[in-house]
Amino acid sequence: MKTSGCPFHHAISDEFEPFDLTNPFPFYKKSREEQPVFFSEELGYYVVTKYDDVKEVFKDWKTFTSENAQSPFKPIAPKAKKLMEDQGLVGLSGLSGRIPPDHTRIRRIVSMAFNLARIKKLEPRIRELAIEMIDAFKNDGQAELVKQLTYDLPAYVIFMLLGVPKEDVKQVKSWAESRMLMTWGNLSEDDQVVHAENMVRYWNYCQELVTKRHENYSDDLPGDLVKLQQEGHEMTDREIAAICYSQLFAGHETTTSLMGNGIRELLLHPEAWEAIKAHPEMIPNAIEEVLRYSPSIVSWRRRSTQDSVIGGVEIPEGSNILLIMGSANRDDENFEGGDSFNIERKNAREHLSFGFGIHFCLGSPLAKLEFKVVLEELTKAIPNLRLKENQEFTFAPNTSFRAPNALEVEW
Numbered sequence: 001m002k003t004s005g006c007p008f009h010h011a012i013s014d015e016f017e018p019f020d021l022t023n024p025f026p027f028y029k030k031s032r033e034e035q036p037v038f039f040s041e042e043l044g045y046y047v048v049t050k051y052d053d054v055k056e057v058f059k060d061w062k063t064f065t066s067e068n069a070q071s072p073f074k075p076i077a078p079k080a081k082k083l084m085e086d087q088g089l090v091g092l093s094g095l096s097g098r099i100p101p102d103h104t105r106i107r108r109i110v111s112m113a114f115n116l117a118r119i120k121k122l123e124p125r126i127r128e129l130a131i132e133m134i135d136a137f138k139n140d141g142q143a144e145l146v147k148q149l150t151y152d153l154p155a156y157v158i159f160m161l162l163g164v165p166k167e168d169v170k171q172v173k174s175w176a177e178s179r180m181l182m183t184w185g186n187l188s189e190d191d192q193v194v195h196a197e198n199m200v201r202y203w204n205y206c207q208e209l210v211t212k213r214h215e216n217y218s219d220d221l222p223g224d225l226v227k228l229q230q231e232g233h234e235m236t237d238r239e240i241a242a243i244c245y246s247q248l249f250a251g252h253e254t255t256t257s258l259m260g261n262g263i264r265e266l267l268l269h270p271e272a273w274e275a276i277k278a279h280p281e282m283i284p285n286a287i288e289e290v291l292r293y294s295p296s297i298v299s300w301r302r303r304s305t306q307d308s309v310i311g312g313v314e315i316p317e318g319s320n321i322l323l324i325m326g327s328a329n330r331d332d333e334n335f336e337g338g339d340s341f342n343i344e345r346k347n348a349r350e351h352l353s354f355g356f357g358i359h360f361c362l363g364s365p366l367a368k369l370e371f372k373v374v375l376e377e378l379t380k381a382i383p384n385l386r387l388k389e390n391q392e393f394t395f396a397p398n399t400s401f402r403a404p405n406a407l408e409v410e411w
């Protein structure tokens with residue numbers, strides 16, 4: 001814990017450790033109680049921790065633009081920056097960093113292609129994959145579930161959606177990690193160059209996906225987007241590639257995290273595991289509760305386009321704002337006993353883990369479907385699953401993406 005230099009000056013921001021997500025929840029609670037909107041000198045961001053305030057900011061996209069949502073927290077050193085600028089990667093966003101009217105136009109077209117029918121079509125293949133992956137270890141008596149299940153499964157699914165062949169999965173997955181670290185991590189200058197090179201490879205890969213769909217239609221998301229473009233819907237190849245670039249990232253890290261956090265919480269609360277085992281129909285609400293209690297993304301960003309007020313605190317025009325959904329979701333004023341895990345909670349789905357308003361996550365039905373299938377199959381195949389004792393859970397250092405790096409289980 002950091003201490004303020006001056007013994008008489010004590011602000012909540014001195015205790016804020018933005019890159020340490022091991023257990024940020026006690027700090028969030030303290031902030032909600034003592035100073036729900038504060039300025040973090042370390043980040044240069046106003047930090048917002050109460051539910052109503054976070055929701056208001058999400059709702060008001062005009063005053064609080066999302067254009068900074070994907071920009072790096074730490075300044076990028078010149079060498080890495082040049083690499084990215086040369087490829088048009090600075091400021092590139094699929095949807096979440098765009099604003100109307102571009103956002104409205106592109107989101108409408110993407111929603112036509114990425115619809116419930118496309119997601120439903122994936123379900124049998126998701127189930128096949130889950131069964132195959134669980135079968136591979138179910139007779140071993142133990143497993144590391146991140147490595148053996150939750151890390152690859154959502155990647156395979158997103159690659160099916162995007163029409164990327166199975167043999168590319170490991171490679172593209174590691175490029176996507178570079179993007180996560182570059183934007184939300186705390187890298188040295190040398191590491192930045194390595195990761196910037198990976199991001200360029202990742203971007204080139206996405207552009208190639210689109211070029212190939214022009215040569216040959218295929219029944220996948222980029223194929224449908226190219227088809228819609230050819231039918232007259234206004235969307236450039238670069239915009240389609242940017243959607244693929246962001247889906248590859250948005251669609252797997254976050255879902256891997258949902259499963260890691262979810263299985264961990266369900267096993268830390270064995271009565272919850274027993275309940276979903278006996279009553280699989282409880283799984284959907286259990287997933288909402290996992291999303292509320294232990295969200296994959298604990299914070300997301302906005303920037304104020306004019307002078308404004310959040311929770312009584314004046315926010316000058318041009319300020320960066322960090323919305324802490326991981327805190328908002330546990331606000332006792334909105335969720336009774338917010339710090340307790342209860343898979344029967346009636347209003348669990350009111351969490352803000354997928355954002356709110358015009359940018360509300362487009363992939364939430366897919367993420368929830370994947371985890372539902374995994375839980376259905378896992379509870380059936382290994383009903384007496386439990387966490388190995390005395391394991392220390394570690395979390396990648398960054399501001400936003402929270403999930404255990406490993407999950408050692410036995411049965």
Ligand code: HEM
Nearest residue numbers: 095096250251254255258296354355356359361362363367
């Ligand atoms: C548990 C898993 C997931 C979580 C926690 C999550 C969370 C989020 C959040 C917080 C946002 C920003 C909302 C805002 O700014 O108001 C977002 C946007 C988005 N997500 Fe997800 N997401 C998940 C899975 C997915 C998946 C599987 C996909 C796609 C396959 C996806 C695609 C998107 C897209 C395209 C946007 C941008 C929407 C827009 O700006 O209009 N997400 N998501």
